[in-house]
Amino acid sequence: MARRMGTQTAELTSKPRILGTYSIVGPKEGKGPLKSFFDEVLEDDTCGCKTFEAAETQMQLKAARQVLSSVNLKEKDISYMFSGDLINQLMPSCFMAREVNIPFLGLYGACSTFIEGISMASMCLEGGFGDNMLVVVSSHFSTAERQYRAPLEMGSQRSPASQWTVTGCGAVVLSSKGNKAPYVTHITIGKVKDYGITDPNEMGAAMSPAAVDTIKQHFEDTGRKPSDYDLIVSGDLGAIGKQITIDLLKEYGYDISSNYIDCGDEIFDDQVQATNSGGSGAGCCATVMSSMIYKGLVCGKYKRVLLIATGALLSAISSLQGESIPAIAHAIAIECGGE
Structure with a gap:
């Protein structure tokens, strides 16, 4: 239960x-x-x-x-x-x-x-x-x-x-079956956060406060700290949002810089592929987490991973009406072995 x-x-x-x-x-x-x-x-x-x-x-x-x-x-x-x-x-x-x-x-x-x-x-x-x-x-x-x-x-x-x-x-x-497969241990459901960003090109800035809030709450709720995870992965903040998240979490006393990556920052090579701040989209974290991250868990490279996916809850209508961009972030902890 x-x-x-x-x-x-x-x-x-x-x-x-x-x-x-x-x-x-x-x-x-x-x-x-x-x-x-x-x-x-x-x-x-x-x-x-x-x-x-x-x-x-x-x-x-x-x-x-x-x-x-x-x-x-x-x-x-x-x-x-x-x-x-x-x-x-x-x-x-x-x-x-x-x-x-x-x-x-x-x-x-x-x-x-x-x-x-x-x-x-x-x-x-x-x-x-x-x-x-x-x-x-x-x-x-x-x-x-x-x-x-x-x-x-x-x-x-x-x-x-x-x-x-x-x-x-x-x-x-x-x-509910499969004794050797990676398993979900914790779920932290996020709250909608809106810090007044109105530019739909500034997704990293719009979503990072939601990521920070959920990550901080996960640590507070579970009593865990960044070093308890082999890897902390956010969904698609990109290079800019990733750095904002690192900086804001430090203000709350959490330094994730040594074991933190972002799917949007990993999936493209901006210097070669001209993707600016990186990748985004629902398929960004879905593909990275179901490939590189999952395979890392299965092969034993990672024993415990914290996955945080962020979402910018704008619409085609809201941006044209001048609305700011609400954002959400949910987190799950996945482990492998140790049973």
Whole structure:
């Protein structure tokens, strides 16, 4: 039975297991520093479809089927599927869900959706509401950019602080079984924070306060400290947001600089790929965490990892209306071994 810790954290005593993962990325991501970790690199980011939105649906569908196959499960074995993306009304996720025979819960947490999905799936397993859960999350550069910013055909100049939406999809299967698989031990659900950033190109600055608040609360709730983790990973703050997070946490007495990385800062080589502040998008942390991080846990490189995914909760409408950008961050602790 889960145990409440502090104000925002739950300790999961049943140890929900991450049985397997599958990651798909686009051609640009497949040329980045993490290319050897991804399960599949697309040669064509349209996936043979007429629209980029349809391509994102196909990414999700393939990732879902491949991860199920990798752990020898069928659609009928999955109790609930949690899926999300960045497009209006979760179009890619909903259209993917119509192709599979699995009870579906659509999620929107912007770029935090992957950890939100794992959190909810883990809670369902902890509560005994099923034996196996599926989480599938994606984003696509060509769908998100034209929804939130400008038509691609305009060729608009990118701000130095801007981030490049990742074309990619990550899928994971969580289960109440699987003794040797990495398991979720703690979940810290974040609060929405808004520090008045209005520029949609300043995602790192908009989201870092939410990341700081959740990380700080996780340490306070659990009594843990940065050195208790082999690795602390944020979702997609990029180079600018990453540094802001380090600096702000130091003001609260937490120095994470020695064991902290950010998925958005890792997935691209800005000097070569001209991605400015790094990667972003729901697929950013979904692909990095279901590839490099998960494989590091499985092979024993990491024993305990803290994963924090941040999301900028703006919309195409809110930015045009001059609204500031609310942000959210959720965290999960994953361990391997030590049983």
